[in-house]
Amino acid sequence: MDKIYLVPHSHYDAVWALTKEDYFYINIDLIIKQALDLVENRDYKFLIEQTGLLEEIERRNPYLFNRLAKCIKTGKIEIAGGEYLMADTMIPNGETLVREIMMGKRYAKEKFGSDVPVMWGADSFGYNAQMPQIYRKSGYKYFAFRRGANRDKPSEFWWQGLDGTRILSHWMPLGYRAGLDFDRLEENFQLLKDAAATRHILMPSGSGSIPPQTRIFRAVNRWNKNHQDSQMKIATVSSFFNQVGKSADKLKTCHGELYSGRYSQVFPNTTSSRIWIKQELRKYENLLLTCERWASIAWLLGIPYPNYEFRNNWQKVLWGAFHDVAPGTGMDEGYEEARDNFSYLQNHLQQFLQNFCSIISQNLQVQEDIVVFNPLSWEAKNWVEVEMGFDRGKIKRIGGLRSGREETEVEILDFSRYADDSYQTVKLGFVATVPALGYRTYKIIRRNPRDGATPRIRISGNTIENQFFKVRVNPANGLIDIFQDGKRLVSGNELVMEEEIGDLYYHRENLGEPLGTEGGEEGVTFGQFRTKSFKIIKTPLRRVIEVESEFFSLRWPYRLLKKLRPLIWRHKYLSLHKRIIIYNDVPRIDFITDIDNRHPQVRMRMRFSTNIKSPRYQSETQFGVITRPVDQYHKKTRDKWVEQPSGVYPALHWVDYSDKDRGITLINKGLPSHEIRDGNIYLTLLRSILMLASDGIIGPAIPTPDAQEFKHYTFEYSLFPHQKGWKDADSFKPAYEFNYGLAGFQLPVEKRRKGSLPYRFSFVEVKPENLILVVFKKAEDSDEIILRLFETKGKKTNGAITLYKEPSAVKTVNLLEAEEGDIKYRGRRIVLQVKPFEIVSLKIKF
Numbered sequence: 001m002d003k004i005y006l007v008p009h010s011h012y013d014a015v016w017a018l019t020k021e022d023y024f025y026i027n028i029d030l031i032i033k034q035a036l037d038l039v040e041n042r043d044y045k046f047l048i049e050q051t052g053l054l055e056e057i058e059r060r061n062p063y064l065f066n067r068l069a070k071c072i073k074t075g076k077i078e079i080a081g082g083e084y085l086m087a088d089t090m091i092p093n094g095e096t097l098v099r100e101i102m103m104g105k106r107y108a109k110e111k112f113g114s115d116v117p118v119m120w121g122a123d124s125f126g127y128n129a130q131m132p133q134i135y136r137k138s139g140y141k142y143f144a145f146r147r148g149a150n151r152d153k154p155s156e157f158w159w160q161g162l163d164g165t166r167i168l169s170h171w172m173p174l175g176y177r178a179g180l181d182f183d184r185l186e187e188n189f190q191l192l193k194d195a196a197a198t199r200h201i202l203m204p205s206g207s208g209s210i211p212p213q214t215r216i217f218r219a220v221n222r223w224n225k226n227h228q229d230s231q232m233k234i235a236t237v238s239s240f241f242n243q244v245g246k247s248a249d250k251l252k253t254c255h256g257e258l259y260s261g262r263y264s265q266v267f268p269n270t271t272s273s274r275i276w277i278k279q280e281l282r283k284y285e286n287l288l289l290t291c292e293r294w295a296s297i298a299w300l301l302g303i304p305y306p307n308y309e310f311r312n313n314w315q316k317v318l319w320g321a322f323h324d325v326a327p328g329t330g331m332d333e334g335y336e337e338a339r340d341n342f343s344y345l346q347n348h349l350q351q352f353l354q355n356f357c358s359i360i361s362q363n364l365q366v367q368e369d370i371v372v373f374n375p376l377s378w379e380a381k382n383w384v385e386v387e388m389g390f391d392r393g394k395i396k397r398i399g400g401l402r403s404g405r406e407e408t409e410v411e412i413l414d415f416s417r418y419a420d421d422s423y424q425t426v427k428l429g430f431v432a433t434v435p436a437l438g439y440r441t442y443k444i445i446r447r448n449p450r451d452g453a454t455p456r457i458r459i460s461g462n463t464i465e466n467q468f469f470k471v472r473v474n475p476a477n478g479l480i481d482i483f484q485d486g487k488r489l490v491s492g493n494e495l496v497m498e499e500e501i502g503d504l505y506y507h508r509e510n511l512g513e514p515l516g517t518e519g520g521e522e523g524v525t526f527g528q529f530r531t532k533s534f535k536i537i538k539t540p541l542r543r544v545i546e547v548e549s550e551f552f553s554l555r556w557p558y559r560l561l562k563k564l565r566p567l568i569w570r571h572k573y574l575s576l577h578k579r580i581i582i583y584n585d586v587p588r589i590d591f592i593t594d595i596d597n598r599h600p601q602v603r604m605r606m607r608f609s610t611n612i613k614s615p616r617y618q619s620e621t622q623f624g625v626i627t628r629p630v631d632q633y634h635k636k637t638r639d640k641w642v643e644q645p646s647g648v649y650p651a652l653h654w655v656d657y658s659d660k661d662r663g664i665t666l667i668n669k670g671l672p673s674h675e676i677r678d679g680n681i682y683l684t685l686l687r688s689i690l691m692l693a694s695d696g697i698i699g700p701a702i703p704t705p706d707a708q709e710f711k712h713y714t715f716e717y718s719l720f721p722h723q724k725g726w727k728d729a730d731s732f733k734p735a736y737e738f739n740y741g742l743a744g745f746q747l748p749v750e751k752r753r754k755g756s757l758p759y760r761f762s763f764v765e766v767k768p769e770n771l772i773l774v775v776f777k778k779a780e781d782s783d784e785i786i787l788r789l790f791e792t793k794g795k796k797t798n799g800a801i802t803l804y805k806e807p808s809a810v811k812t813v814n815l816l817e818a819e820e821g822d823i824k825y826r827g828r829r830i831v832l833q834v835k836p837f838e839i840v841s842l843k844i845k846f
Helices: 020-041 051-060 062-073 094-112 131-136 182-195 216-226 237-250 268-272 275-300 307-320 332-362 732-740
Strands: 002-009 046-048 077-079 118-121 142-145 156-160 166-171 200-206 230-234 253-255 370-374 380-389 400-403 406-408 411-417 423-434 438-445 458-460 463-465 470-473 480-484 487-499 528-538 542-556 568-583 589-597 602-610 616-621 624-629 654-658 662-668 673-677 680-687 712-723 743-746 760-762 764-767 771-778 785-791 797-803 809-813 819-822 829-834 839-845
Touching: 002 216, 002 237, 020 046, 020 051, 020 062, 020 077, 046 062, 051 062, 051 094, 062 077, 062 094, 094 131, 094 275, 094 307, 094 771, 118 237, 131 142, 131 156, 131 166, 142 237, 166 237, 182 200, 182 216, 200 237, 216 230, 268 275, 268 673, 268 680, 275 307, 275 332, 275 680, 275 712, 275 732, 275 771, 307 332, 332 370, 332 743, 370 380, 370 423, 380 732, 406 423, 423 438, 470 568, 480 712, 487 568, 487 662, 487 680, 487 712, 589 602, 589 680, 602 662, 602 712, 654 673, 662 680, 662 732, 680 712, 712 732, 764 771, 785 797, 829 839
Parallel strands: 002 046, 002 200, 002 230, 046 077, 118 142, 142 166, 156 253, 380 743
Antiparallel strands: 156 166, 370 438, 370 743, 380 423, 400 406, 400 438, 411 423, 438 760, 458 463, 463 470, 470 480, 480 487, 487 602, 528 542, 542 568, 568 589, 589 712, 602 680, 616 624, 616 654, 654 662, 662 712, 673 680, 764 797, 771 785, 785 839, 797 829, 809 819, 809 839
């Protein structure tokens, strides 16, 4: 007999097409209150997804919360998913996804005693390839999801992540509304039965768009009366999985990310909708993780740990990671809270770093002027900038810096002076080499550094060369060619403007060619870019190429263009300022592109053209690296797909396109949307959008004036040219160095006193460097440290962690910090074996 599990539920949107308060009213007063009445008085079950909603109920209505708690504890209401908020899993950092789960599951356990065995993925836009490991190490046994399946049957299978971890999974072939319309139960049952691997059929029956239906009891009774070969019951999702699990050994295994549009929509172009959200989210994810590391070190040095502040800060980041916030797919008003949260984080976290600087200064052995912090688990050599202020008459000349016996050249980027010609304020820039998760201090020297302190950079005409590569720039349009070993590797940094008649969910265009390109080889007849200025700035440590240009929608004459030069330029809707930075001894080329946009309905992408012919490329994903095919834009599908391949994918910090001899790593700061097509690497900067959903089907046709992106943007990205493949070149290192950076501060004079810390120091170092430190934080429930790392090259690795002092105990824990076993250590050194792409979490007691 077929067993049908009709699961009443509600999908909670924290914000989307209505306001946050609207959704509280809908979910609390119109849905949960009515569902609770049914649960208490009838044989009814109900599923709640997200604990952020339960926290709000606890705050607003304790009486209602107590009733809910009683029903959750008796099993009549089930928490499935249990994240603080249902996150997008493709855009945020992997650790952000862990915190969504940890914050939610801790709340569910504390308030209701619930372990939440089922992850419920009702509406996230696909799932990255490490979610099986994240879910299993967070205590989930099962996974039910709606979007991204790459096969239509069976709907039950094992999903295997990059490290080999598997989780028993169910794809919802008809989404989470399969049992919503009781008049279509027969039709939908047949479709679900055809896809099912067993005779147990999951039929979700809910939506955030309607209240619970009392008709459900009549529908179930009628079904059971009219069907002798099947039985329907109102059930929990865990009861479905408990039965399917009995046949789990017979199920097939699916590998890799669930990000296919073949059977459901994953909306890949949402990775560039409202691009400011992606930029801010990545910035504050990384900054918050950095501050956690320094706060934990300060705690080990005797300073109280700010538990409440970090929980508050993480809630603000988790709001930005919500599955309708991070993709940018809601109405304009829904993003005001995200703006406020990011503004708060900017002020709060920067102040925290300044306070930590004071803590270090009080513990130094000697007096110094500058301290530079490195948050990464390997020694980093990177550009850093420091703002300083001085008393009148103290500093009249800055020749360089000294750290130990090493001397370093500096650039004075900005300054102001007193009347006696001494410096009042100075902004310095220099290349610092700083120990792993540690610091290095510097003393100002008045004279120039000793000769040979810094490698030289050469320039000849419009060609710049350092020890790593050669860059040639075209002064007519500012485009560059990059050479390595005498061979051209890549060219471009070319802005491509394309028509955009889509919406927040989809990119659409009719033209089939760009509106305009900086190179001028493509574009519609009337418009063209015009270079306004070009210069190469020579500094002691860098060469900075600056290009200003504008796009005009009309220039005249607009016929016989190859013979006649333009005389009249009109309708300027775009201004562009590019800075291309080449360092003496940093093997990256950094790009800072400022855009003032007033052009509606346009997609802007940076294009880099290569001679590489590889059919695949690598992309960083959460806690790992995946391989994807190129040229998906040209893919012709044999059958009808729900969503045709676009070639557009998200990445975390980097993508790499290589052959066996050489390659190029494109690094982004909060610009996840990219495509590789015909040997070109495209990085999407923004999409100017008029409507939330232009077809009125995916969502309401709400105008989105703010999503037209009529504003100033600064985009930061970088290229890392290299020999051989990305693994040999350690492409992840320059990517993390570019994103996390070094932080430099002036050491406070009035608080200086002698301590025990030397001029350079490492608190934690991880070897080899393919083991990337993610977390160094105080444990949630004890006076211990949580250290988390992952393997990024896909190879079994013998690793070692060197701590700044000897621990008294080291244990392995899961992502919820539950202890699993002891681990070997000797003195300050912890040794461990790590599987390919494995996430390892340790609890360390000092």
